[in-house]
Amino acid sequence: MEIKTAEFVISNTDYRKCPEGVKPEYAFIGRSNVGKSSLINMLTKRKGLAMTSQTPGKTLLINHFLINREWYIVDLPGYGYARRGKEDRERLRRIIEDYVLERQQLTCLFVLLDCRHTPQQIDLEFMEWLGESGIPFAIVFTKTDKLSRNCLSENIKTYKTKLLETWEELPPIFLTSAEKREGRDELLAYIEEINRSLATHGNE
């Protein structure tokens, strides 16, 4: 899919104030610093569209970006981190949870995982919660440029094995590098396919 236009629309702390209408949206979630905002910039080929930082906790709001005037990319705050401690973390958790559970337009949630790490409890629990809540999601491994090919495939294999301890089936899995622009075509093709099926069958 070609991205012709990508426009920042609005930032919110409350899902009820997010854009109205029925355009499908795809949100990016994961631990702070995993590379959500960088991935969005890579997908849209707009370097400064979503704000990135080396310091975790950069994105603190629900950010809507309108793509091709047809669908939204949503940048979310990271989970599991808050500079100012427990209260902040709790506040962010609520923003994320409410958005994920209540936002009707949310079509697929991309859960980002740093490919360098072994399976972390916080991510596994988050995905379990998504499963229990009936939220469709896909996994996106980030920062693949930081590992050798062998190491990468070893880590992905370990992750899949871990997931299969609790999941009957694996979700779609994508490998990406914002740095090397890898995985872009695959992710956009996946989104395009869903958009097309929604246009044909409607948002039932």
Ligand code: GTP
């Ligand atoms: P929060 O908004 O704080 O939750 O973080 P985020 O998940 O949006 O991460 P962000 O995109 O801001 O990236 C965090 C850091 O990781 C930045 O220093 C990025 O340059 C770096 N980074 C992101 N993606 C990649 C990648 O694919 N490869 C490499 N090498 N670095 C990356």
Ligand code: MG
């Ligand atoms: Mg961010």
